[in-house]
Amino acid sequence: LISKGGKQISTTMDLISSLEECTTRLYLFLNNRFSDAIHLIYPWSKNSVYPARIYGILTVIKAFLTFDPQEIEIGMTVTKEALRTCNSFRRKSRMMSFSRLVNKQGINAIKEEELHAEVCYAECLILKSTVTFIQDDSVLRFLKSGINVGLSCQIYKDSASIKFGLGVFNLILSLVPPKTLKLLNVVGYSGNREVDLTLLHDSASESHTNNILSVLTLFFYYNYISVAFGVEKSHSSAAENLSLIYLQKFPNSVILQFFHARFSMLKGYFKHAQLTLEECIFIQNEWKQVHHLCYWELMWCHIFLLHWKQAYRSAELRFQHSRWSKAMYSFAKASLLAVLPSDFVKSVSEDMSSLFLNVDNLRIRILGTSVPIEKFVAEKGQRYATTAGWFTAQPILELMYAWSGFRVMSKNLELISTWLSIIDKGGELLQENPSKEYGTDDINFLNLLKGLCLKYLGKYSMAEHYFNHVIQKEKLLKHDHYLVPYSYHELGILYYLKGDYASAIKNLENIKNYKDYSVEARLQFRAAAKNLTSNQEEMNRPLLFPLSFCIPIKWNVLDWQME
Incomplete structure (x- = not known):
């Protein structure tokens, strides 16, 4: 029990109620009530698996938006707590792995509560591996998180209706460099992007708490991952249709409006994207971090359209208020000053060479490691300044x-x-x-x-x-x-x-x-x-995630990933 307004309220709930609670909080999130969504789900996060999972996801989203090391650390702490909560509801037998138990006794031998706890535990491990990658993108950390997810997600194979976690994890694997993937293949991992995207699209169209998470995952993939990785063939039209459907339900959602603007950019409609992004800035003021995302995309819209002054102003706002990469923003400002008229340069009292030189001083370190793209622009800044x-x-x-x-x-x-x-x-x-x-x-x-x-x-x-x-x-x-x-x-x-x-x-x-x-x-x-191969038949053949690799291991060996 916790005290709220002088009243004692319960912090536990049954499974159906917890799913309804999570869906309600996600709706608050899509309606720009970000803090309410996080604070109202928190009381249930200690004693219910789905609230624990959603609380972790929302906290990590906030951490990514701020890119504040303290917020990222909070995200990791909350994710670990979510793992502990989910673990407390999992099957207590530790003589064999969950997957072996399912194979031996059948899915009906598992209590419903244990089944959902196992799924939430696996998905929280995926969340933890994501935060880990932001903190330290080493192969060892990825393998540590990845193997533990694999050991927990045999359950996906036995419950075909659960597609979100499997789709996300396999999608990550489909983008992993060959050397790392070979290490993962030792324990049976593989990934096929088309199969994984289909799983996420199916999950997005179903009525459950994962549909919103699947939608947001698809939006992020098509708008950023596929662009950054240069995946030429995609099915972004289906995802864009989803964005329109959800915008009808949540017309003022800044998150959905932002992705809608990004879809417009990828279609070449930069003026329309610009208007949508400007609207996003005025929709809400609770999370200023979302404004920073909009300023970044506005900067690019203006650059593409050769609107140098507007692009500079967007870069300046980002430089002044965002924690993501001041080194990058300094380089952007200097690059824009190079193409701007001399009278404008004088009016802003900025020295182009000083901005270029300062890029190196503004670089950040994550666990002592420099960010490659910042190292690149720092070298370029030195060159252009000297x-x-x-x-x-x-x-x-x-x-x-x-x-x-x-x-x-x-x-x-x-x-x-x-x-x-x-x-x-x-x-x-x-x-x-x-x-x-x-x-x-x-x-x-x-x-x-x-x-x-x-x-x-x-x-x-x-x-x-x-x-x-x-x-x-x-x-x-x-x-x-x-x-x-x-x-x-x-x-x-x-x-x-x-x-x-x-x-x-x-x-x-x-x-x-x-x-x-x-x-x-x-x-x-x-x-x-x-993901090319010289055999065209092999190239088109879907590869399903082989989950049968889960071998019998005593559970106390697996507890270390929560620390």
């Missing part, structure tokens, strides 16, 4: 390529053509006044971007020429050694789009020959996400 011989739009182009900007623009061919003209003009300027130190690197960076734009314009032969040109200049590059493996990647995608799967695989395989270049991990993930 050398001449680069043209004004060059830093912006670097930023756009690093953040998949051309892929976001790819549906708007008019804008792609406009940016291709900017790249061509920049190439002419560099040819007229080449830098002795960076000249070859700069020209080949522009050749990579030319190939990228031409690919989106459907001019595959010309695009192939420019990608190959970069590869041929490999030995002449002095600094930007990432250009060659990234060109192999873009060339592989080009062949894939042409239907030449053998050539696609060959070029993607060439990436393995390169090490220790800028933003290497990002490219490894992108290459892994293609």
Whole structure:
């Protein structure tokens, strides 16, 4: 019992009531009542499995939005508490694994409470592994969390109606680099993206507490993961239809409006996205962190449309108020000042070179490890602050390529053509006044971007020429050694789009020959996400998650993951 308003209220509830409670709190969340959703579910989180799980999820979402180390630590603490709560309701027998018990006695031998506790426990482990990855993206930590999820989620195999956890975890595996996946395959893991997305779509269309979580997972995947990893083929139209359905139910939901704006961006409707994002800012003021997300996307809309002043203002707001990456925002501000008129630059009292130089000082460390993309822009900031011989739009182009900007623009061919003209003009300027130190690197960076734009314009032969040109200049590059493996990647995608799967695989395989270049991990993930194979029949064959690997282990061996 807890005291509330002078009254004693119970902190436990039956299963049906707890599911209804969780659904109600998720509805509050979608109606922009973020704090209410978290605070009202908290009293039940200590003694009921589904409230414990939802409380953990909402707390972790808040941590991700703030990116405050303290909030992330709170998210980890709450997730561990959720694991303890779920564990207290699981089957007490510790002589054999849950999966073996199910196989031996059948699902009917398990109490309903234990069944749901097992599912929630598995999904809380997935949540914990997600927070762990943000804190420390080491393979060891991923394996530790992943193996424990696998040991708990045999239950998914025995209960076909539960699809959210299986879909999310398998989707993560489908994006893991080959070397890491080989380690996971030792204990039977594998992932097939199309199967996993189908599971999540099915879950999103069903009436249960997981449908909202499945919807939000799909929105995040299609709007960010598939773009960042360069997954060319997707079914985002189905997810966009889901967003419209949910917007009818929750028309003022800032979360749903935000994803709707992002869908508009990916369709090339940047002015419409801009209006929606501006509306999102005015809808609510409780979580200012959501404003920061909107300012980031507004900055990109303005950059794509060449609205430099508006883009700078968005970057400045982000720099002043967001904790995510001040190094990135400083580089963005400096890059925008490079293309802005001198009178505007004077009016804001900012020095472009100082902003570029300060990028390195603003880098963050997560458990002592630097963030690769921040290291990349810090090196670029040093270069642009201390050398001449680069043209004004060059830093912006670097930023756009690093953040998949051309892929976001790819549906708007008019804008792609406009940016291709900017790249061509920049190439002419560099040819007229080449830098002795960076000249070859700069020209080949522009050749990579030319190939990228031409690919989106459907001019595959010309695009192939420019990608190959970069590869041929490999030995002449002095600094930007990432250009060659990234060109192999873009060339592989080009062949894939042409239907030449053998050539696609060959070029993607060439990436393995390169090490220790800028933003290497990002490219490894992108290459892994293609999931190509030379056997077309094998390529189309769905692979289901093999859950039968769960071997008999005494349960006390598994308790360590909760600490």
